[in-house]
Amino acid sequence: MxxxxxxxxxxxxxxxxRHRIKGLGPAVANLLYFLHPTLVPPCNTRIVEGYNxxxxxxxxxxxxxxxxxxxxxxxxxNARFRDLLSNDLGAIAALLFDIGSDRYPAPQRDGSDAAAFxxxxxxxxxxxxxxTPAEARSEKDEASHSEVQSWLRxxxxxxGYRVWIAANDRGRLHAGRPLGEGxxxxxxxxLATAPGAEAVRLIDVxxxxxxADRVAAAFEVEHSTSIYSGVVRMLDLALGHADPQAEGGxxxxxPDAREAEVRAQLARPAFARVADLKIGWLPYGELSRHxxxxxxxxxxxxxxxxxxxxxx
Numbered sequence: 470m471x472x473x474x475x476x477x478x479x480x481x482x483x484x485x486x487r488h489r490i491k492g493l494g495p496a497v498a499n500l501l502y503f504l505h506p507t508l509v510p511p512c513n514t515r516i517v518e519g520y521n522x523x524x525x526x527x528x529x530x531x532x533x534x535x536x537x538x539x540x541x542x543x544x545x546x547n548a549r550f551r552d553l554l555s556n557d558l559g560a561i562a563a564l565l566f567d568i569g570s571d572r573y574p575a576p577q578r579d580g581s582d583a584a585a586f587x588x589x590x591x592x593x594x595x596x597x598x599x600x601t602p603a604e605a606r607s608e609k610d611e612a613s614h615s616e617v618q619s620w621l622r623x624x625x626x627x628x629g630y631r632v633w634i635a636a637n638d639r640g641r642l643h644a645g646r647p648l649g650e651g652x653x654x655x656x657x658x659x660l661a662t663a664p665g666a667e668a669v670r671l672i673d674v675x676x677x678x679x680x681a682d683r684v685a686a687a688f689e690v691e692h693s694t695s696i697y698s699g700v701v702r703m704l705d706l707a708l709g710h711a712d713p714q715a716e717g718g719x720x721x722x723x724p725d726a727r728e729a730e731v732r733a734q735l736a737r738p739a740f741a742r743v744a745d746l747k748i749g750w751l752p753y754g755e756l757s758r759h760x761x762x763x764x765x766x767x768x769x770x771x772x773x774x775x776x777x778x779x780x781x
Contacts, residue, residue, distance in 0.1 A: 478501065478505060478508060478509060479537060481695075482497075482501075482533055482536075482537060483533070483537075485497060485533065486533035486534070495511075495512045495513050495514075495530070498510070498511060498512035498536060499511045499512065499513075502558065502559065502562075504695075504697060506556075506557045506558060506559060507556045507557060507558060508558075509540065509558065510539075510540055510543045510544075510558040510559075510561070510562045511558070511559060511562045512530075512536060512539075512562075513530075513566070514530055514569070515565075515566045515569035515570050516562050516565045516566050516569060517529075517530045517539070517569070518568075518569030519564070519565030519566055519567065519568035519569030519570075519575075520539055520542065520543065520565050520569075521569075522568050522569065522575035523546075523565065523568055523575045524542060524546075526538075526539070526542065538592070541592075543558060543561055543562070543565075544558070546561060547560075547561045613692050614690050614692040615638070615641055615642075615643040615648060616643060617690045617692070617722055617753060617756070618634065618635075618638060618643070618648055618673055618674055618690055619643045619644065619646075619648060620756060620757070620760050621673075621674040621688050621690075621722070621756075622634060622648065622651075622652060622674060623760075623764070624760050624763060624764055625674065625676040625686075626651065627763075627764035627765075627767075628676070628763070628764070628767055628768070628769065628770075629679050630676035630677060630678065630679060630685055630686075631652075631653055631676070631677040631678075631679060632651075632652045632653065632674065632675070632676060632677070633652060633653045633656060633672075633674070633675035633677065634648045634649045634652045634673070634674060635670070635671050635672060635673050635674070636670040636671060637671060638673065639652070653677070656669070656670060657677070657682035658682070659682045660682065660684070663709045664705070664708075664709035665702075665704075665705030665706065665708070665709035666709070668701065668702045668705040668706075669702065669705055669706045669709070671702055672687050672688070672689060672699075672702050672703070672706065673688055673689050673690045673699075673722075674687070674688040674690070675687050675688075676688075684706065685770065686718060686719070686720065686770055686773065687703060687706055687718075687719050687720070688720045688721075688722050688751070689702065689703060689719075689720070689721050689722065690722045690723070691721055691722070691723040691727070691731070692723065692724065693724075695734070696721060696723075696731055696734055696735070697734070699721065700721070700735070700740060700743060700748070703719045703746065703748060704743075704746070706719070707719065707746050718746075718747055718748070718749055718770075718774070719746055719747070719748045719749065720748065720749045720750075720751045720773070720777055721748060721749070721750055721751065721780065722751045722752075722753070722756065723750075723751075723752070723753065724752070724753050725752040725753060725754045725755075728750060728752065728778075731750065731780070732750075732780065735748075735780055743780065747779065748780045749773075749774065749777030749778065749779060749780065750777060750778040750779070750780045751773070751776065751777045751778075752778075755776040755777075756776070759772065759776055
């Protein structure tokens with residue numbers, strides 16, 4: 470497949486396709502466009518029709534391989550006519566929408582774009598087939614994510630904190646135990662009613678002070694997915710409630726190998742405020758190596774801060 474954007478985006482789209490969930494196509498594509506406007510074009514029936522008229526392709530709405538092939542074609546078209554369009558793929562998508570809505574006639578074509586689409590579709594299907602083993606990887610990722618949540622849960626309890634597990638993860642089993650076992654059943658009122666509370670409820674692990682309704686530390690576990698949603702939840706916590714950094718801080722917990730990727734993502738202008746929050750990078754390896762010693766001999770968050778690295 471042509472390398473015209475983040476390979477992670479293509480990989481995750483292929484993972485979505487593997488689940489064969491009907492009706493997600495345009496909605497998910499449009500959400501991805503919102504997050505990555507220069508890498509992912511929006512999609513709907515009129516846009517697809519406009520692309521087919523313009524290029525002679527035969528994109529099928531609802532097919533992820535077709536969408537990925539169309540995406541590559543749209544990016545190529547956008548590059549060819551960049552002076553008339555924009556880095557934001559919404560501009561060319563709007564043109565395709567107008568063509569698909571009969572507002573503008575499609576220009577004459579020589580058939581080369583249709584042949585190029587056929588080749589892109591073949592490449593997209595080949596890439597999707599190569600990613601089929603992701604089913605096993607996905608199950609492993611889920612187990613690893615839950616395992617790290619359990620480390621942080623047990624470590625928080627050992628250090629004397631009250632622990633909150635994300636509302637959507639509390640019933641998930643790890644080693645035969647629900648992740649939420651022994652943890653808070655509800656957020657304290659001060660947190661539950663603060664701005665952004667719905668997002669805060671989904672933070673993977675919170676450590677609350679034993680004698681006050683205050684967040685001592687918040688952890689987002691990012692095993693393989695994009696860090697964006699996790700960082701946004703951190704922002705909601707930090708900006709919607711009393712400063713959680715008073716005692717400890719905010720931590721992204723992820724595999725050691727993801728550090729460069731995470732730092733690159735946090736360098737985007739959209740996350741300019743992240744530096745103010747002093748989010749820490751907590752690698753799996755450091756957490757795994759030191760968690761037992763911290764449980765036995767640690768006090769407060771001093772040891773956690775010692776093994777974390779500053780971001781961005």
